[in-house]
Amino acid sequence: MPRIDGPIAFRGGGFAPSDRTWAAVATLVGVVALWQAGASAGVIPTLFLPAPVSIARALWALTVSGELWKNLSVSLMRLAVGWIVGTVFGIGLGLAVGLWSVLRSPGMALVSALFPIPKIALVPLFIIWFGIGEGSKLVTLAFGVFFPTVIATAGGVDNVPRGLIRMGQSFGLSHTAIIRKIVLPAALPAILSGFRVTSSIAIVLLVAAEMIGAERGIGAFVLSAGNLYDTDNLLAGIVVLSVLGLLVSWVIGRLERALLGWR
Amino acid sequence: MTDGLRLTVDGVGHRYGGLQVLHGISLTAEPGEVMVLVGPSGCGKSTLLGIMGGMLAPSEGAVRCAGDVPPDCLNALTYVFQDFSLLPWRTVAGNVALVLEDRLSRTACAARVAEVLALTGLTDFATAWPRQLSGGMRQRVGIARALAVRPACLLLDEPLSALDAQTRDLLLEEFASLITAAGTTTVYVTHNLAEAVRLGHQIVVLSRRPGQVRDVVRVDRPLAERRAADPDLMALEQRLWRMIRDDAAVAERERIDASD
Ligand SMILES: Nc1ncnc2c1ncn2[C@@H]1O[C@H](COP(=O)(O)OP(=O)(O)OP(=O)(O)O)[C@@H](O)[C@H]1O
Ligand SMILES: [Mg+2]
Numbered sequence: 405m406p407r408i409d410g411p412i413a414f415r416g417g418g419f420a421p422s423d424r425t426w427a428a429v430a431t432l433v434g435v436v437a438l439w440q441a442g443a444s445a446g447v448i449p450t451l452f453l454p455a456p457v458s459i460a461r462a463l464w465a466l467t468v469s470g471e472l473w474k475n476l477s478v479s480l481m482r483l484a485v486g487w488i489v490g491t492v493f494g495i496g497l498g499l500a501v502g503l504w505s506v507l508r509s510p511g512m513a514l515v516s517a518l519f520p521i522p523k524i525a526l527v528p529l530f531i532i533w534f535g536i537g538e539g540s541k542l543v544t545l546a547f548g549v550f551f552p553t554v555i556a557t558a559g560g561v562d563n564v565p566r567g568l569i570r571m572g573q574s575f576g577l578s579h580t581a582i583i584r585k586i587v588l589p590a591a592l593p594a595i596l597s598g599f600r601v602t603s604s605i606a607i608v609l610l611v612a613a614e615m616i617g618a619e620r621g622i623g624a625f626v627l628s629a630g631n632l633y634d635t636d637n638l639l640a641g642i643v644v645l646s647v648l649g650l651l652v653s654w655v656i657g658r659l660e661r662a663l664l665g666w667r
Numbered sequence: 668m669t670d671g672l673r674l675t676v677d678g679v680g681h682r683y684g685g686l687q688v689l690h691g692i693s694l695t696a697e698p699g700e701v702m703v704l705v706g707p708s709g710c711g712k713s714t715l716l717g718i719m720g721g722m723l724a725p726s727e728g729a730v731r732c733a734g735d736v737p738p739d740c741l742n743a744l745t746y747v748f749q750d751f752s753l754l755p756w757r758t759v760a761g762n763v764a765l766v767l768e769d770r771l772s773r774t775a776c777a778a779r780v781a782e783v784l785a786l787t788g789l790t791d792f793a794t795a796w797p798r799q800l801s802g803g804m805r806q807r808v809g810i811a812r813a814l815a816v817r818p819a820c821l822l823l824d825e826p827l828s829a830l831d832a833q834t835r836d837l838l839l840e841e842f843a844s845l846i847t848a849a850g851t852t853t854v855y856v857t858h859n860l861a862e863a864v865r866l867g868h869q870i871v872v873l874s875r876r877p878g879q880v881r882d883v884v885r886v887d888r889p890l891a892e893r894r895a896a897d898p899d900l901m902a903l904e905q906r907l908w909r910m911i912r913d914d915a916a917v918a919e920r921e922r923i924d925a926s927d
Contacts, residue, residue: 571752574722575766575816576742585765589756666756666796 454636459643462636471625476644479610479621482538486545487606494550494602495595498557502591503583515554523548523605524612531617541613548609549602556598560591593667596660603652611645622648671698672734672743672819672852674719679728680877681714687877688714689725694871694880696820698734701846701853701890703863706873706881707911707918712856713824715878719854720744720822734852736819741770745818749825751805753797753812760784760793763812779815786845787811803834810845820852828858839865847890860907864900865893872907875914876921882910 436456442448443455450458466472501511523544530540530547564587572582614623626641674696681689688711696702696719704712717723719730721744736743753762760780767776784790787807797805806826813821826842827835839862846853846866855866863870870884886903893900 567748567750567752568754570722571746571748572765574720574742574744574746575812577766581769586754589754592756664756666798 452635454639458636459639462640463643466637466640472644475620475622475625475641478618479614479623479648482541482545482614482621483606483610486542486610487549487603489542490546490549490606491553491599491602493546494553495557497550498554498595499561499583499587499591501554501558502561503587511554512558515551519551519555523609527613527616536617541610541618544613545606545609548605552601552605553595553598556594556601557591560594560598561587563594564590593664596656596663599656599659600653603656604649607645607649607652670735671850672732672736673698674820674852674854675731675733676715676719677728677731679715679718679725679730681711681718681723682726689718690877690879692728692878692880694883696852696854697868698852699850700868701855701866702869702871703867704854704856704871704873705858705860705863705907705911706878707875707915708858709918709921710873710875710914711878712873715873716746716822716824716854716856720746722746732820734819737817739817740819741766741816743819745813745816745821747806747809747813747821747823747826749829751797751802751809751829753805753808755797758794758796759789759800759808759811762797762808763815765812766816783811783815786814787841801834802830803838806830806838807841810842814845814849818851820854821846821849823853823855825856825858827862835859835862842866843890843893860904861895863907864904865895866890870907872910875918 439448439453440456443450443453443457448455454462463472497507497511497515500507501515502508526547527540527544530543534540534543568586568590569582572586577585610621611623611626614621615627618624622641622644626638626645629635629638629641676692676694676696679689679692680687692715694702704715706712714723718725721730732744754765757765763780763783764776767779771779780793781790784793787810789804789807789811792800792804797808800808806829809826823842827838830838843866853866855862857863864886867884867886870886871880872882872884873879874881884903884907886900888899
């Protein structure tokens with residue numbers, strides 16, 4: 405007869421990674437410090453990859469001279485307008501597709517056909533249609549934001565629990581009250597996670613559109629710095645873009661916390 | 668008390684595609700009384716309740732309602748759901764106010780919410796989110812939301828069956844007194860025969876699918892005078908069980924065939 409004898413060994417640990425803010429900060433600081441050390445020691449050729457200190461100096465100079473704001477303000481404007489237009493229309497069509505059979509198949513057919521087109525490829529066409537000015541850039545952004553928003557919203561509406569809608573009907577709520585009080589709030593988490601996707605798409609398209617045809621804007625600034633082999637300014641522009649990305653995702657995080665506190 | 672609402676089910680039958688679920692059902696839910704529907708699983712109780720509340724169009728027959736509704740009634744036929752169906756993004760008070768907020772002034776709405784929360788023992792939970800509540804508390808919100816619209820008829824589909832046995836007993840007593848106090852016509856679907864004899868003025872026994880009325884048992888003792896260990900009620904419970912036991916056993920075996 406096999407026998408066991410002894411204390412029970414604990415075997416329920418692990419698989420529970422925890423967040424450590426200090427480790428995150430230390431990693432970023434460490435990488436920048438290593439980079440700076442490598443550049444100072446001459447291991448990293450600063451002509452190709454400038455040292456963090458040089459980038460910081462360039463950023464400071466750009467800020468003081470007003471050059472940074474001149475470009476950034478134009479980019480922010482384009483980002484805001486393009487994203488908002490794409491989002492508003494996208495949520496509208498997404499709701500329509502999610503709610504009404506008449507629009508469902510036609511809407512989804514168009515979205516499925518147009519969604520996979522790389523939007524950057526459309527920039528030259530939009531320039532022909534809407535001119536080299538603001539129009540083509542805004543349309544590129546709005547177009548890129550529109551489709552993922554439609555898909556996220558329609559998916560959110562599809563996943564609204566049927567039981568809740570029936571509950572609303574059984575309490576005599578009107579069609580619009582059901583949309584306002586049940587469908588929209590239930591679809592909101594899906595719509596907000598769509599924002600995460602569309603905001604990063606918007607930044608990519610912004611830079612691309614500004615590189616193809618713009619005098620101002622962070623994309624144009626980065627491109628012209630590159631043409632001049634001005635790597636300090638080039639990387640300063642990239643740092644600004646990455647900070648912009650972080651900022652946008654922070655704002656969305658706040659929005660989620662404010663609107664989805666019930667979860 | 669004015670004459671309440673009377674619901675008359677007249678020759679109702681229902682089919683889902685080729686599946687005949689109900690056949691030739693005729694019943695009357697009397698004003699101010701509780702009608703309990705019992706029957707084996709899958710016999711069409713929820714379907715019948717859906718038809719009675721206008722949530723489902725019957726394949727045959729019709730349901731009529733007639734009588735007075737409370738003067739401040741906002742939704743004559745009002746459901747309480749087995750799964751509570753609370754909106755998770757609204758607080759307890761917000762869920763209760765769902766219908767009121769559009770139809771009453773701000774102060775009237777707040778007053779009525781406070782009133783039904785007090786009635787259901789939820790006053791301290793007014794600002795809690797549904798996810799923070801136990802099942803029993805959630806169903807109290809469900810009943811508070813229903814009472815808040817001053818219904819003329821309450822329709823409850825196994826409101827206690829998602830709860831544990833102890834909570835079920837507690838809520839059953841609360842339901843009994845709330846329903847008695849409100850005096851609304853009530854249709855109550857359950858699997859549980861103890862609930863049936865505790866609440867029913869009329870207990871309708873349905874046969875297995877296609878559901879037909881097998882028997883209607885009247886219980887005349889007022890709800891307020893019914894006690895858990897009452898020998899008459901226990902004998903009635905036994906009698907009901909004998910009526911549906913064989914059907915229930917067959918229905919249990921049929922479940923697999925029905926679900927595909
Ligand atoms: N929407 C539907 N489409 C097709 N069949 C359905 C639908 N709803 C219910 N049924 C079938 O109709 C029959 C009766 O369903 P119903 O839910 O009314 O029974 P029930 O008596 O409430 O059962 P339970 O005791 O399990 O709640 C079941 O066999 C079920 O599978
Ligand atoms: Mg049922």
